Amino acid sequence: MLRKLYDWTLSLAARKSAEWWLAIIAFVESSVFLVPADVLYVPMALARPDRAYRYAIVATIASVLGGIAGWFLGHYxxxxxxxxxxxFYGKYDEFEALRMSAGTGFILLMLITSGAAHLPPIKVVTILAGVISFPLGWFIVSAIVARGARFLLLAWLLRKYGEPIREFIEKRLGQLAAAAAGVLILLYVVVRYAI
Incomplete structure (x- = not known):
């Protein structure tokens, strides 16, 4: 089922309405959708490198707005x-344990790592941020920085390197992003507990 959803999302890149679909997918990905907006963004930017930055801005704005919707969902x-x-999914106890241990610094770190690397999925963090009443202003700023950096970096890579970077992104970006997220988490632990 997930593969069909991925293929359907990818097929949207070829449509004339692709930019609208990118905004819709980026919006719902931040609060409920399973497939990341990158699946649509990368083929669109490769097909029209002259619009890569425009698509990055559309995806960033829609993603941040979707994150705000997720925050409100969690909060209200x-x-x-x-x-x-x-x-229903048997995840309530795990979520509650995370909720009880999550402070402002931890949520901020998770917003950055999930926005930049999907670790953990952005929808989990946006809802959790609302549940614990993470300050909405900080939430918006961190979402703009993390999501904007991700999409703008992809735009730069795709414009500079084109199709060859697509294979690299699809094969190794997850590993690189996970490593970067690991470094951020380690840095947070060191600052929080060692200093």
Missing amino acids: AYEAVARPVLE
Whole structure:
């Protein structure tokens, strides 16, 4: 099922309405959708390198707006919407443990790593940020920085290196992003507990 969803999302890149679809996918990815907007963004930017930065800005704005929607979902509709879903999937206890241990610094770190590297998925962090009442202003700023940096870096790489970088991105970007997220987490632990 996930493969079909991935293929459907990828097929949207060839449509005339692709830019609108990119905005829609980036928006819903930040709060509920399974497939990252990169699946649509990369082929669009490769097909039209002259619009790579424009697409990056569209994806960033839509992603941040979707993150705000996720924050509001967590903040105002946790009991009515999110909790029943978590209970259905047997993830409620894990989420509650994360909720109880999550402080402002931890949420900020997770917003940056999930925005830049999808670790953990952005939708989890946006909802969790709303649940623990993470300051909305800080949330918006960190989402703009993390998501904007990700899409703008992809735009620069795709414009500079074109098709060869696509294979590299698809094969190794996840590993590089995971390593970068690991370094950020280690840095947070060192600053928090060693200093």
